[in-house]
Amino acid sequence: MTDGDERPSGPATASPAPFAPATPAPPPVSRKLRRPPLWVVVAVVLALAACGVSGVLLVGVVGDAAGRPAAGRADDDPATAAARRLGQRMTAQLDRQATALLGGDKAAFLAVAEPAARPALTRRYAALRALRVTVWRPAAEGLPAAVDGRPGEWRLSVDVGYCFVVLDCAPSTVEIGTRWRLMGEEPRLVAVEESRAKPAGARPWEISDLAVAVGKRTVVATTPAQRAKLPGLLAQAEAAAKVADLYAVDGPPPDRYLVFYAGRAEWQRWYGGGRPKWTAGYAVGVGGGHHDVVLNAQIISRAGVDDLLRHELTHAASLPDRGYSDRSSWWLVEGLAEYAGADGQPVDRYEGLAEVRRLVRGGWNGRLDSLAPADDAADDRVGGAYGVGYLAVRHLVDRYGEQRVLDFFRAVVHERRSLDAAADEAFGERWSTLHDDCVAYVRAVAGG
Template sequence: MTDGDQQPGETAADREPGVAPVATPEPVPATGENVTQAQAVPEQATAAVPARRRRWPLWAALAVVVVVLTCALPAVLLVGLVGGAAGRTATGDDRATAAARRLGARMTAQLDRQAAALLGGDRNGFLDVAEPGARADLTRRYAALRALRVTVWRPAADGIPRTVTGRPGEWQLAVRVEYCFVVPGCTAAATVFGTRWREAGEQPRLLAVEESRTAPAGARPWEVSDLAVTFGKRTIVATTPALRAKLPGLLAEAEAAAKVADLYTVGGAPPDRYLVYYAGRAEWRRWYGGGRPRWTAGYAVGVGGGHHDVVLNAESLSPTGVDDLLRHELTHAASLPERGYSDRATWWLVEGLAEYAGADGQPVGRYDGLPEVRELVRGGWNGRLDGLAPADDAADDRVGGSYGVGYLAVRHLVDRYGEQRVLDFFRLVVHDRRSAEEASDQVFGEQWATLHDDCVRYVRTVAG
């Protein structure tokens, strides 16, 4: 897990008023067999599902813990974009600002044309608003979005255009896009990216689309990579064309993991689909900004609308080590609040619940992390759950021990009070940001100081 300050996320209701939704096509029925490769011309293939099982060698980092949703930051924070705050009202505009607004409206009309073409499967129409130099990148984006079965694509200007210094006739515009995959009625995810334009009368020409710069989520995989994608009833799994042979097995394990993760939904309905990306070495370093702790095998990242994309590190996983990692990460996607969380003191609870789901009911004595727990407990752990979160550069044993202590603490609470009351406690602490003391009194009818010490004694007893 990466620590750090977080910015609050944004709900769909926070987007600028007056942005009309783009009409969406009927969804394509999802199957567990269909694999679409996103290239200039998407293609399909089918394959069989291999066997599986075993623990992952590294640990699951929760980007969403460190990453609350970020897609709605103002354009002034975009790297290489706008240098000043955009005007928000039409009253009091000077002549230059009014002209920029009119130009922005024409750019938005071009983006709306492009959105309609994307949703209608018209690649030529999607490319038609752009100059030749932008078309290779746009072709890749179009193919990736179509492979993911995009059903909603709502672009809107995030501010007004700004001139590009030293380039007469060129303009920059921050664009916010809300999007859905497979499910047309979803609460949309969102991102903000920069665009460059050439002024050309009533139809400005698109020169370039930048990667999302809204830290720390960073560039989505569909922005920067060719994708091969497969679909199940509850999950979407995507990777690069080079790793597409992994998709059938990954889909089978993701579908099984989703059934478990659904049981740990907190604060509403389960996700309409869990989106899982399987990253090779280069993609791991680039997707969502890269830069994860070296011990990370997977993470979940908030992308808006209550959605949390999951990314797995292909290089850190054995062929049989994916199932419990998927249960862990999909449980984050099901249990975490839309805006994520920022309190490192609750790390043990967030990761403990995910580890509990990952263990999938196995006896405590079979938990793979017990050796690391023993080492942590015997190595001078201070007995505080609120100080468990490991540093980015922590040793593997320290990381494993921290996850294991979180698991055992949650396991003890579940054994004593049942899963539903633990989920109620989780909701109050993580979603509602109530103190553990207040939540414990309300849910368990016990003082948290007493329960905390009971959990620690249980951990020490199991560690031996």
């Protein structure tokens, strides 16, 4: 499931992805599209000895390039000019911290902060280093403002562009609130707040200790208590990535797939929590064309991990950065991910067929555009909806081949063209006719 693309749990769909209609970037790809600042960056050659990587270029920020308030304007009033100067000193501290993070200098990373803030920053530093952070670009959003009820404290909102493992990526972005206190002329960090902006919410590396395993195509992270599961999860993720790479419909596959394996507590906090109760996994957009994947360790079985990973990583490969907002195309987004999750198995071995039969025989109106389940839908209803989406996509693939179906997907989901226009271009057929053919196929397979 994406940004809402949650995949249901249960025997038939141990990994579907829910739909998150509440956010601008619908369930599939929770995307937080912020205006990227114009960064001027300096490349620093550093050895990542702690990560086992050498000769990697790490990118930091330099001078006024990181979106800091400009040096001063002739029309500034005295208060604005003072705030602008204060903001410059704060962003200079953030620059020092970025250089320290990328260089593996924990002492320097913590040096800009007050003692009370250091435990949380230490955890964040360790998690980012474990994830092999290669880009960290803080950019101030506006000027610092006094914090209500906290005399002497200032708040500065900061956008951070970041990459893991690879240098030449399109950075993901996160908005972080920072609080400061002046010590003489020097601003000192008092606290770094969790990001709360929808649809992504707080990233795992902001709030949790992490154990991490890195492969050629994937990065898998979980809590230290579940560290022993990492080798197996990494092997499964690497295998799933080979499948998901085939469904990058608009450009190359992601440079890395980032997968987080969440325990009970983490499931409720990572990326804001609050997913439908039937969700076994989801993909959430984090900017730069990236979608992080989260698996619910409390729901999925060992046997269900492989198809769930194929499903969710396919969302990460196939969805646009901004996600999708039209619930009427839910069947296509989830159907493609289920098709990838099935990995070529015969239709009669698809685990969700029993749920499909119950849905088809239980009063389904026969419309693909009305399949998206509600957050409180029963498990059978959810599993049946995912199964119908799978069968519809499977029918189109069997009839026209994968490439033409991917062309259709791109036109509908990425280019936001009508189903009629997309079907005419990709298949040379009227969508109304194809829709009825897909529904007839679903009913034939379901026997109802």
